[in-house]
Amino acid sequence: MQKGLAMDEVPGSVGTSASFSLRLGQAIFSSASLLFMSLGxxxxxxxxxxxxxxxxxxVIPWSFTLALVDGYSVLVKCPLRQPGILLIIVVGDWVLSILTLAAACSTTxxxxxxxxANGPYCPPKFCSRYKISAAMAFMSWFLSLASSFFNLWLLPSL
Amino acid sequence: MQKGLAMDEVPGSVGTSASFSLRLGQAIFSSASLLFMSLGxxxxxxxxxxxxxxxxxxVIPWSFTLALVDGYSVLVKCPLRQPGILLIIVVGDWVLSILTLAAACSTTxxxxxxxxANGPYCPPKFCSRYKISAAMAFMSWFLSLASSFFNLWLLPSL
Known part of the structure; x- marks a missing residue:
């Protein structure tokens, strides 16, 4: 599977600018989901x-911390390449993406x-906020799945 | 990652008896979930x-077909080792396990x-069947996740 090439070339793995964008997107979408659900x-x-x-x-502190790590790695041009840390990141991403998917589906x-259905009454103003919150949770799940795939792809080459 | 050893030693990957048990479990749990949800x-x-x-x-035809393939491979002692077919199985497993998780969470x-909550009325007899069906769907999801992890582990060694 092109071992030598894969080492530094996986876009979206830890320490690249694509990964920084993914993490930032996760943090923004999950914060939006939390705010729409909890405020008012x-x-x-x-x-x-x-x-x-x-x-x-x-999810918010996890994504935010990893966004900081990625931003720092991009700035000092020294990507993180330790198998132990990468394994923790991959496992954490998988667990959080499964939890996010479960939460988004339940909310929806x-x-x-x-x-x-003939369920409990829901005022239109509240209902639209619930809907937006669920949609944001799905977006956050999708980005989280993308990062965990990219990191999993990098894992065997270390 | 112990390349030479991993080739035939991954338990639970396609063509082993552990994989046959996993597939059989998936087929049984998903059939039970379907029956409890749809009958009466x-x-x-x-x-x-x-x-x-x-x-x-x-999920039922997918698991049942792969259980047949595994059973045949075990009987003729010739495990399936073609990267293309394995890739299709891994991708199909991932997609189906995500769908199963979403369905189980929504049902729950x-x-x-x-x-x-002050939701729609549910007769006790129906409610217990819904609950059993959701639990079976979660069991089926868990087994499906296990098989897809084992097959994903085998994939880079081919």
């Missing part, structure tokens, strides 16, 4: 919404049951 | 339940809102 909306009466807030509270299905 | 219960009024039935309708959150 009563989220604490539904388990799925509380779960989304919890997961986003885990609760919003769907509020809108269509 | 009105599932078609909720989007999440319809989605679960659709996804299980995809709908069941939760039926039980606790």
């Amino acid at each position: 909306v009563e989220f604490y009466s539904y388990t799925a919404f509380c779960y989304l807030v919890t997961v986003m509270g885990l 299905s609760v919003v769907d049951i509020m809108l269509h | 219960v009105e599932f078609y009024s909720y989007t999440a339940f319809c989605y679960l039935v659709t996804v299980m309708g995809l 959150s709908v069941v939760d809102i039926m039980l606790h």
